[in-house]
Amino acid sequence: MSKSFEPNIVAFTCNWCSYGGADLAGISRIQYPTNAKVIRLMCSGRVDPSMVLQAFKNGADGVMITGCHIGDCHYSTGNYRTQVRYDALSTAMDMMGLHPDRLRLLWASASEGQQWADGITEMTQIIKKLGPSPLNGRGKPKKATPKKAAPKKEAVSKKKAAPKKAAKKGGAKK
Amino acid sequence: MSDDTARVGVFTCHCGLNINGTVDCPAVAKFAAKLPGVVHSTDLLFACSDDGQENIKEAIKEHNLNRVVVASCTPRTHEPVFRACVEDAGLNPYLYDQVNLREHVSWCHMGQNEKATTKAKELVAMSVERVKNLEPLMRQTVPVIQKTAVIGGGVAGISAALDLAKAGFETYLIEKRPTIGGQMALLDKVFPQNDCSICILGPIMSEVGRHPKIHLLAYSEVESVDGYVGNFTIRVREKTRYIDVEKCTGCGVCETKCPSKVDNEYEFGLAKRKAVYRPFPQAVPSTYTIDPEKCRMITEGKCGVCQKHCPTGAIDYDMQDKITEINVGTIVVATGFDIYDPSETREFGYGVFQNVITNVQLERLTNAAGPTHGKVKRPSDGETPKRFAFVQCVGSRDRRMDQDYCCYYGCENSFKQATQIMEKYPDADVHIFAMDVRTHGLGYEGLYRRAREMGVTVIKGRPSEIEQNPETKNLKVLAEDLYTGERLEVTYDMVVLASAILPPSDIEELARKLNVSQGETGFLMEAHPKLRPVDSFRDGVFLAGAVLGPMDIPKAVAYGKAAAAGAQALMAPGEFLVEPIFADIDTEACIDCGLCNDMCPYGAITGEGPERKVMFELCQGCGTCAGGCPQNAIDMRHYRKDQVMPQVESAARARGGVA
Numbered sequence: 057m058s059k060s061f062e063p064n065i066v067a068f069t070c071n072w073c074s075y076g077g078a079d080l081a082g083i084s085r086i087q088y089p090t091n092a093k094v095i096r097l098m099c100s101g102r103v104d105p106s107m108v109l110q111a112f113k114n115g116a117d118g119v120m121i122t123g124c125h126i127g128d129c130h131y132s133t134g135n136y137r138t139q140v141r142y143d144a145l146s147t148a149m150d151m152m153g154l155h156p157d158r159l160r161l162l163w164a165s166a167s168e169g170q171q172w173a174d175g176i177t178e179m180t181q182i183i184k185k186l187g188p189s190p191l192n193g194r195g196k197p198k199k200a201t202p203k204k205a206a207p208k209k210e211a212v213s214k215k216k217a218a219p220k221k222a223a224k225k226g227g228a229k230k
Numbered sequence: 231m232s233d234d235t236a237r238v239g240v241f242t243c244h245c246g247l248n249i250n251g252t253v254d255c256p257a258v259a260k261f262a263a264k265l266p267g268v269v270h271s272t273d274l275l276f277a278c279s280d281d282g283q284e285n286i287k288e289a290i291k292e293h294n295l296n297r298v299v300v301a302s303c304t305p306r307t308h309e310p311v312f313r314a315c316v317e318d319a320g321l322n323p324y325l326y327d328q329v330n331l332r333e334h335v336s337w338c339h340m341g342q343n344e345k346a347t348t349k350a351k352e353l354v355a356m357s358v359e360r361v362k363n364l365e366p367l368m369r370q371t372v373p374v375i376q377k378t379a380v381i382g383g384g385v386a387g388i389s390a391a392l393d394l395a396k397a398g399f400e401t402y403l404i405e406k407r408p409t410i411g412g413q414m415a416l417l418d419k420v421f422p423q424n425d426c427s428i429c430i431l432g433p434i435m436s437e438v439g440r441h442p443k444i445h446l447l448a449y450s451e452v453e454s455v456d457g458y459v460g461n462f463t464i465r466v467r468e469k470t471r472y473i474d475v476e477k478c479t480g481c482g483v484c485e486t487k488c489p490s491k492v493d494n495e496y497e498f499g500l501a502k503r504k505a506v507y508r509p510f511p512q513a514v515p516s517t518y519t520i521d522p523e524k525c526r527m528i529t530e531g532k533c534g535v536c537q538k539h540c541p542t543g544a545i546d547y548d549m550q551d552k553i554t555e556i557n558v559g560t561i562v563v564a565t566g567f568d569i570y571d572p573s574e575t576r577e578f579g580y581g582v583f584q585n586v587i588t589n590v591q592l593e594r595l596t597n598a599a600g601p602t603h604g605k606v607k608r609p610s611d612g613e614t615p616k617r618f619a620f621v622q623c624v625g626s627r628d629r630r631m632d633q634d635y636c637c638y639y640g641c642e643n644s645f646k647q648a649t650q651i652m653e654k655y656p657d658a659d660v661h662i663f664a665m666d667v668r669t670h671g672l673g674y675e676g677l678y679r680r681a682r683e684m685g686v687t688v689i690k691g692r693p694s695e696i697e698q699n700p701e702t703k704n705l706k707v708l709a710e711d712l713y714t715g716e717r718l719e720v721t722y723d724m725v726v727l728a729s730a731i732l733p734p735s736d737i738e739e740l741a742r743k744l745n746v747s748q749g750e751t752g753f754l755m756e757a758h759p760k761l762r763p764v765d766s767f768r769d770g771v772f773l774a775g776a777v778l779g780p781m782d783i784p785k786a787v788a789y790g791k792a793a794a795a796g797a798q799a800l801m802a803p804g805e806f807l808v809e810p811i812f813a814d815i816d817t818e819a820c821i822d823c824g825l826c827n828d829m830c831p832y833g834a835i836t837g838e839g840p841e842r843k844v845m846f847e848l849c850q851g852c853g854t855c856a857g858g859c860p861q862n863a864i865d866m867r868h869y870r871k872d873q874v875m876p877q878v879e880s881a882a883r884a885r886g887g888v889a
Contacts, residue, residue, distance in 0.1 A: 064882065064884055064885075075306065076306065076747075079306060079334070081338050082332065082333030082337035082338045085337055087338055087341075088338055089342075089345075090335075090348070093349065093353055093881045095356070097853060097874070098811065098866075099852035099854055101829075101854030101858075102852065102853030102874075104858075105857075107875065107878050111878050111882040115882050116882035127742070128742075129831075130852075131854065132745070132831040133831045133854075134831060134852045137858055165747070166747050166749075167747075167749045167755065173338065
């Protein structure tokens, strides 16, 4: 790699919460890295798992699915489906030879510009550490044999689980 | 050349320096010109201006464009503008896509100009891939029921309801409390003229009660809201008063005879009321209400005194709540606010020191209809205080409690109350402790001056502590005068806290029922803070008054009237154009698994087998069904798989702005 690695992240948003949160981050001039590119859908429930797979297949280093907090969905229950589909995709990441941290679910309401910016910043840092996706044919991925990688991944995902829970709680109190 | 061949025009907006200050817009335009399918690309100073729109329209004609991308600001505000623009030029408005270069790029990547420009290019490339696959859509019309519901009967809701009714629309006014009037009905005087609050509110309250087009549903709560713009169904729970409204004459014998005394929420803890009560004499409707939690007959089954004495036999302890279903075309939400109760934090000794009261309590003490008949008395000993301190911003502008906003009324209100005290007790000493004094609006500065001319002293600084003398119950305020640097220790007979304004405690539940968003501080959120201040994000639901955030009475009235005008504009034509964004089912590919029926939050999918279809009036366009169909038999218009996928691929393949 000649230049330092800049992760390419595809971020799905819903129209009502997370897109609004991203708008608010801009309006509030909260600064964050340029790596995530937003695809606006009406609801995070529209995210067909095949869209996520397609993103990885075409070389995305990371994918984010973002939407309203559970219970706050503009369409009442659309994001319940998002959660289920995310969980399923998450377990399939290993099978695709991808680190599970390359896929992230972020709930951000239209009033959570800071949470949006923090989410993107954090994801960018995580992917920077992981290196380019093994599927995009650029540079060398930090790839371990699946056997070796398994416990390592576990450790990472465990670490991640805690702040994720906290973030959810933080949002729910609103 | 077939009609299907996409001829895309890309317009990159500088938005003055808002975008161009960070993103190299001419470079983005140049880059876009080379993208496959793009036949015209240019950059504009302000795309949304008349000139900008004219340029887009001319380009559509000149270059025979059949797809348009505008790379400017957020589609949440400007998509309708540009859709109308391309429609004007003869193009279907759904053959348009918008890239957000302002909120999502220039404003949040300041100083990272090179990277921001690269991201802008990539976003434009993604949008071009999407727009090529968009299809023309026709908006659908739905009939609009020419009736409206106003939720909340404070001054904002009353103003909205009266305007709507006067315009000829049948109006349901739903109020949670036994009477309309809201917080304003409990005030003594209103600033800056210090005129009598109930004297100006009372007449419009009774007008609501009399108006033939207004159906007043007082002591009622919203159970659920279903339907869509133009055709909402609201289930309203009319709570039982245990008193027949038709028979009750409001004579008040029941209240005189009732043996149970309870805290009076309309006096903020300063007085008691009976278990059968009327909030205040001007209540509309003027009917009495039995408090089921406090009535001995209802809780314990013994007493029944009021029933014995009621001259019209209006009292019936077996009455039940009634559920009423109303159908309306629009909804106005005006549920107001709550007053911050500092006893939770015991701030400045409130709740512990008897003579520390809030400004709403003082309002009741100066009110002739209040517990002391307008004489200010200390709660500790009933003496008239001589030395008053006001503490401003209690709970307001306070990050410790996530209440980081100005209450908007506190300064003027304290000046009003200070002048009232000086008028009643010219010998009194009144000191106001304030971080800053904020008197916005005409006439308010005059009130500030008038207070000072009457001898009221304003001290810049927030008290650090208040101590109580255990014997006299006098209060020592410790503060620093920030102008002189002097440390102050002054003793007062009474301390008044200017309390914050909070979103109503049950707003989260109502917001969920109505499907409208709350902002950061919990108040309801408008569709646009400048241009759509009374619209919610949900078509047909309007917002008014302090449920949007702290405001004073004139502003609340203006918002009420504005929401009424918005609702009228929507209802008057009799029909409403809804977004043609709804799901389609390919019944040939469908395997009849029924998953979509389960997934749809609106029950919009009906039938089985070849009969399975989407009812477009009910479908809200979320696309959850399409995201989960195992056969790809169901697809979401305007967000079809073959419209989103090319965008995903473009985003995933992006390599630093190289197409």
